[in-house]
Amino acid sequence: MSKVFSTEKWRGALLGFVILIITWYMVSLVVKLPIIPSPWVVFIHVVQIFRAKIAIHVFFSLARIMEGIAIALLIGVPVGFLMGYFEKVDKVLSPVLYFSYPVPKIALLPIIMVLFGLGEASKLIMIVLIIIFQIIITSRDAVKDIPEETFRSLQSLGASKLQTFTEIILPASLSEILTATRLALGTAISILFFTETFGTEYGMGYFIMDSWMRVNYLDMYAGIIVLSFIGFFLFITIDIAERKICSWR
Amino acid sequence: MISIRDLSVSYHRKNEDALAIDQLSIDIDAGDIYTFIGPSGCGKSTLLYVLSGILKDYTGSVSIDGRPIDPKAQRIGLILQNYGLLPWKTVCENAVLGIKIKNDRQSLGDYGAYIFKQLGIEGLLDRYPKELSGGQQQRVAIARAFILKPDLLLMDEPFSALDAITREEMQELFFDIWKQHRVTTIFITHSVDEALYLGNKIAILSSAPGRVLEVLENPCFQMDNLRSRDEYYAMSKKLRQIVSKG
Numbered sequence: 438m439s440k441v442f443s444t445e446k447w448r449g450a451l452l453g454f455v456i457l458i459i460t461w462y463m464v465s466l467v468v469k470l471p472i473i474p475s476p477w478v479v480f481i482h483v484v485q486i487f488r489a490k491i492a493i494h495v496f497f498s499l500a501r502i503m504e505g506i507a508i509a510l511l512i513g514v515p516v517g518f519l520m521g522y523f524e525k526v527d528k529v530l531s532p533v534l535y536f537s538y539p540v541p542k543i544a545l546l547p548i549i550m551v552l553f554g555l556g557e558a559s560k561l562i563m564i565v566l567i568i569i570f571q572i573i574i575t576s577r578d579a580v581k582d583i584p585e586e587t588f589r590s591l592q593s594l595g596a597s598k599l600q601t602f603t604e605i606i607l608p609a610s611l612s613e614i615l616t617a618t619r620l621a622l623g624t625a626i627s628i629l630f631f632t633e634t635f636g637t638e639y640g641m642g643y644f645i646m647d648s649w650m651r652v653n654y655l656d657m658y659a660g661i662i663v664l665s666f667i668g669f670f671l672f673i674t675i676d677i678a679e680r681k682i683c684s685w686r
Numbered sequence: 687m688i689s690i691r692d693l694s695v696s697y698h699r700k701n702e703d704a705l706a707i708d709q710l711s712i713d714i715d716a717g718d719i720y721t722f723i724g725p726s727g728c729g730k731s732t733l734l735y736v737l738s739g740i741l742k743d744y745t746g747s748v749s750i751d752g753r754p755i756d757p758k759a760q761r762i763g764l765i766l767q768n769y770g771l772l773p774w775k776t777v778c779e780n781a782v783l784g785i786k787i788k789n790d791r792q793s794l795g796d797y798g799a800y801i802f803k804q805l806g807i808e809g810l811l812d813r814y815p816k817e818l819s820g821g822q823q824q825r826v827a828i829a830r831a832f833i834l835k836p837d838l839l840l841m842d843e844p845f846s847a848l849d850a851i852t853r854e855e856m857q858e859l860f861f862d863i864w865k866q867h868r869v870t871t872i873f874i875t876h877s878v879d880e881a882l883y884l885g886n887k888i889a890i891l892s893s894a895p896g897r898v899l900e901v902l903e904n905p906c907f908q909m910d911n912l913r914s915r916d917e918y919y920a921m922s923k924k925l926r927q928i929v930s931k932g
Contacts, residue, residue, distance in 0.1 A: 586766070586768060586770065587770075587772070589735075589738075589740055589764065589766065589770060590764055590766070590770040590772075590783070590830075591783075591787065592738070592739065592740045592757065593738035593739060593740060593757055593762050593763075593764035593840070594757060594762070594764075594783070594784055594787040594788065594834075595739065595756070595757030595758035595759070595760075595762075595787070595788075596787045600787055604772065604783070604787075605772065608772075608774040608775075609774065683774075684814075685773055685774040685775075685776075685814040685815075685816070686773075686816075
């Protein structure tokens with residue numbers, strides 16, 4: 438088992454950041470417009486305004502991301518498992534799933550806003566609606582991919598359905614579900630940004646768009662940087678969880 | 687005693703039904719090792735799946751001590767060619783899986799440690815299957831089967847994926863443990879040598895669809911230096927003749 442963060446990995450991450458920041462710096466030198474400030478100014482600005490202006494927005498956005506992902510997992514994983522395990526359920530639900538997956542959910546936003554208002558509920562529903570499909574399909578395929586032989590020992594022991602579930606189905610598919618969660622996380626953050634531009638005065642999406650409209654580019658960039666870090670730390674958290682839970686791989 | 691009467695199993699392929707086992711009948715006495723030998727594709731594995739309760743779609747009757755096969759009620763130890771270990775469980779968790787499923791952990795006591803020691807895996811208990819060699823994985827599978835204290839032990843070519851030296855080691859090791867417990871065992875093999883070494887009865891199956899051609903007492907059972915004896919050569923020749931005729 439490799440350590441979660443070897444020095445090598447840290448070095449790689451650091452190098453990536455350095456290249457990104459240098460590129461940004463050079464662009465800002467060439468363009469010389471207030472719309473692309475130098476990274477140093479932005480970083481200093483983040484430190485200056487984080488506690489007073491950004492922290493509350495981070496809190497709201499984080500809560501929405503986590504709730505959205507949690508709800509999508511709580512609904513999507515059981516549905517996917519049922520589809521993967523019972524051929525009949527799959528036959529009925531798969532066409533429905535394939536039919537509704539490509540529907541642009543953003544186009545449903547006006548309807549959801551009419552039905553659920555402008556508040557938290559419609560924001561969460563948007564996130565869940567968009568990410569749940571990946572989670573259902575991944576969970577279903579993870580169960581289907583378990584080789585038939587894996588079940589044989591348990592069958593010969595007379596295991597119950599529940600035992601088959603806890604001993605085989607759940608552990609065998611956890612790693613794939615975590616991968617789906619990672620993908621869902623990226624998507625959730627982008628949808629979040631969109632949904633936070635209406636009906637709220639809290640959240641990173643609101644903060645960034647508000648700064649932009651006030652032509653406060655330093656605030657706007659500070660918001661973008663913080664949003665990126667939120668994603669970065671959430672991704673790392675999932676990586677750590679995966680290495681802990683799936684150490685048998 | 688296990689009693690199999692007129693057992694027929696067919697597989698449904700695209701347009702036709704292929705018969706895997708055709709009216710197979712045999713009685714298996716308690717406390718014996720029966721080695722089943724036959725050409726590949728003769729339904730040997732299918733027979734084990736019926737006996738272990740995995741395959742339920744058959745005609746004829748199969749009973750253990752007069753009762754029909756029911757993996758929930760009976761303790762059936764199954765050892766497969768690919769070991770059948772769960773990759774996300776450690777050696778120890780895999781080995782006690784049987785009694786965990788049977789909700790019978792308290793009966794483990796020192797017996798588990800004793801079996802681990804006999805099989806030489808007491809130092810590997812925290813490892814995962816992928817960190818073990820094939821021989822070590824098969825030891826874990828054997829440990830799981832014996833810890834279960836099964837009424838019936840079913841082995842499907844358990845040593846065929848191992849190299850020749852490890853295979854002979856495992857045969858000896860298995861036989862030593864078996865002698866102390868005398869579990870009724872059905873051991874499927876395609877090796878005449880293995881059939882002679884391990885079976886006190888040898889059942890020879892025909893090529894597909896499988897039927898029992900003959901059941902022989904094995905005079906070589908438990909002989910010392912088996913592989914250098916005349917009886918071994920005589921039996922080996924006889925077996926090969928019956929197998930090739932079938």
